[in-house]
Amino acid sequence: MLLTARTRYPSEKVNKKGMPYEKYAAYRNLIPIELGQRGEGIAPTAVSLLWRDRKEIMALVGSKCKKCGTPQYPAQRVCVACGSQDMEPYSFADKTGKVFSYTEDHLAASMSPPAIYGIIEFDGGGRFWFDVADCEAGELRVEMPVKMAFRRKYADAERGIYGYFWKAIPEVT
Amino acid sequence: MIRDKVAIIGMGCTKFGERWDCGYEDLAVEAYNEALKDAGIEKEDIQAAWLGTCFDEGMTGKSALPLSTTLKLPFIPVTRVENFCATGSEALRGATYAVASGACDVALALGVEKLKDTGYGGLPEFGTLLGTKNRLVYPNITAPGAFAMMATRYFDRYNLDPEDGRKTLARVSAKSHHNGSLNSKAHLRREVTIEDVLKAPIIAWPLGLYDCCGVSDGAAAAIVVRAEDAKKYRDDPVYIKALQVAASPGEELLYKWDGTHVETTARAAERAYKEAGIENPREEIDLMEVHDCFSITELVTYEDLRISKRGAASEDAKAGFFDLDGEIPCQSDGGLKCFGHPIGASGLRMIYEIYRQLQGKADKRQIEDPRVGLTHNLGGFPPLSVAAVCMFGIDRG
Numbered sequence: 001m002l003l004t005a006r007t008r009y010p011s012e013k014v015n016k017k018g019m020p021y022e023k024y025a026a027y028r029n030l031i032p033i034e035l036g037q038r039g040e041g042i043a044p045t046a047v048s049l050l051w052r053d054r055k056e057i058m059a060l061v062g063s064k065c066k067k068c069g070t071p072q073y074p075a076q077r078v079c080v081a082c083g084s085q086d087m088e089p090y091s092f093a094d095k096t097g098k099v100f101s102y103t104e105d106h107l108a109a110s111m112s113p114p115a116i117y118g119i120i121e122f123d124g125g126g127r128f129w130f131d132v133a134d135c136e137a138g139e140l141r142v143e144m145p146v147k148m149a150f151r152r153k154y155a156d157a158e159r160g161i162y163g164y165f166w167k168a169i170p171e172v173t
Numbered sequence: 174m175i176r177d178k179v180a181i182i183g184m185g186c187t188k189f190g191e192r193w194d195c196g197y198e199d200l201a202v203e204a205y206n207e208a209l210k211d212a213g214i215e216k217e218d219i220q221a222a223w224l225g226t227c228f229d230e231g232m233t234g235k236s237a238l239p240l241s242t243t244l245k246l247p248f249i250p251v252t253r254v255e256n257f258c259a260t261g262s263e264a265l266r267g268a269t270y271a272v273a274s275g276a277c278d279v280a281l282a283l284g285v286e287k288l289k290d291t292g293y294g295g296l297p298e299f300g301t302l303l304g305t306k307n308r309l310v311y312p313n314i315t316a317p318g319a320f321a322m323m324a325t326r327y328f329d330r331y332n333l334d335p336e337d338g339r340k341t342l343a344r345v346s347a348k349s350h351h352n353g354s355l356n357s358k359a360h361l362r363r364e365v366t367i368e369d370v371l372k373a374p375i376i377a378w379p380l381g382l383y384d385c386c387g388v389s390d391g392a393a394a395a396i397v398v399r400a401e402d403a404k405k406y407r408d409d410p411v412y413i414k415a416l417q418v419a420a421s422p423g424e425e426l427l428y429k430w431d432g433t434h435v436e437t438t439a440r441a442a443e444r445a446y447k448e449a450g451i452e453n454p455r456e457e458i459d460l461m462e463v464h465d466c467f468s469i470t471e472l473v474t475y476e477d478l479r480i481s482k483r484g485a486a487s488e489d490a491k492a493g494f495f496d497l498d499g500e501i502p503c504q505s506d507g508g509l510k511c512f513g514h515p516i517g518a519s520g521l522r523m524i525y526e527i528y529r530q531l532q533g534k535a536d537k538r539q540i541e542d543p544r545v546g547l548t549h550n551l552g553g554f555p556p557l558s559v560a561a562v563c564m565f566g567i568d569r570g
């Protein structure tokens with residue numbers, strides 16, 4: 001059974017294939033899942049850190065070097081390209097990008113294995129690794145175009161904290 | 174330049190594996206006893222020690238104490254070092270620089286790791302290891318996943334379809350399993366065919382079970398003195414020719430990297446070759462132990478060390494260049510592939526194999542008259558890593 005109705009980042013087209021029901025049910029806590037010992041422990045969320053780096057984490061703001069113009073995520077104190085310390089904020093949330101490389105990881109603790117993640121190269125510069133969402137094993141390819149979307153990253157049910165971050169959404173054809 | 178200033182006069186290495194009946198202390202003592210006996214010295218002769226360990230804290234925490242209390246070292250200076258998978262090599266670097274400087278005459282480097290108590294496969298969860306911020310922004314990256322991303326990119330760049338690419342990688346693993354089958358200290362001692370490798374379950378695409386090294390318990394140790402004193406202890410000391418470490422400045426992941434090599438390895442290797450006086454590594458090196466945490470790592474390392482040309486490592490691997498009877502045998506002891514990877518011990522375990530080979534004491538795996546050997550460690554993820562490249566020789570230059 002496939003569910004096709006999904007809440008998406010407003011500008012995106014809905015992935016026509018929809019989502020496998022098992023995955024949907026796991027994320028909705030409708031079926032018990034076994035994360036394995038590797039996924040058991042969740043360290044407390046450092047709220048002070050989350051507040052300090054709120055732009056970086058919540059808004060995907062990195063830095064751009066004022067001297068050489070290189071965009072970089074996460075924000076750097078010292079430019080990775082020229083060594084300058086003169087940096088300004090730079091938003092990656094609205095940038096498109098491409099899959100530089102990727103994997104489907106069966107070892108990583110995941111709500112819906114395999115965990116799919118990859119290194120994303122942003123158009124205009126900047127590169128980092130992100131979870132890849134809205135795609136299934138076997139669909140990703142190097143150089144596939146992506147957009148970024150704000151999604152849930154972890155659930156700490158014990159402490160009632162739900163962490164959000166940005167994930168790459170590939171244009172799977 | 175450290176070349177020919179310091180020599181190894183004794184080494185020890187435990188059997189690696191699932192040592193359920195042994196704790197951290199048992200492993201450390203086992204390696205230490207063999208090293209002491211091999212060097213023909215007493216505990217009182219050791220004037221300083223370096224401990225390399227990453228995970229198990231031996232009930233005493235991140236300090237020298239796990240080693241000094243286990244061995245009951247008599248109030249000598251002991252330092253704990255930690256540098257991901259380069260930890261064991263880092264311990265030897267500390268001990269070597271200490272005797273070279275004249276600060277002491279005899280020093281011990283010991284790497285030990287007890288990993289199997291986690292109760293699950295693979296390395297312990299990185300979450301806490303990488304700091305508090307990691308979980309907020311990093312994907313849940315595992316070691317196989319991080320290296321698998323290099324394989325995906327490598328296949329794409331060199332137009333290898335996944336089947337061809339995986340076959341090349343399988344050749345690398347099968348070769349090491351053969352060598353490991355000849356080594357009583359290795360954890361995995363069975364021959365594995367290319368077919369077996371290809372049929373195994375996928376761990377992180379495109380890497381399957383046999384593309385990944387295991388996780389095991391183990392320890393290894395070395396005793397060093399200044400080169401001019403070495404012959405007082407034994408006739409066949411092994412001279413340190415180069416010890417180089419390179420750490421990522423962060424540019425590879427964030428800015429500039431082709432995704433198909435490891436820059437830290439290349440940088441450390443160039444400095445090591447200069448230090449050891451090597452001009453053409455493909456001609457001048459007799460054997461190597463490289464960091465085969467994953468088959469793809471070993472493949473790109475051939476290129477990063479300038480043994481194979483860029484993109485040509487698979488040709489060399491297929492031609493048997495790195496086999497036990499090839500031009501430059503690689504992983505003659507079975508490598509991480511067969512030993513598993515107790516982080517703090519691996520660097521010294523590799524050096525142990527080079528040491529024994531150079532002395533002509535490598536049993537069924539003995540290579541004909543080797544003079545120069547190389548070890549390589551890689552810690553962290555390919556674009557965010559620490560690499561150590563060390564070189565050793567049986568002749569004092």
Ligand SMILES: [Zn+2]
Nearest residue numbers: 065068079082
């Ligand atoms: Zn700059």
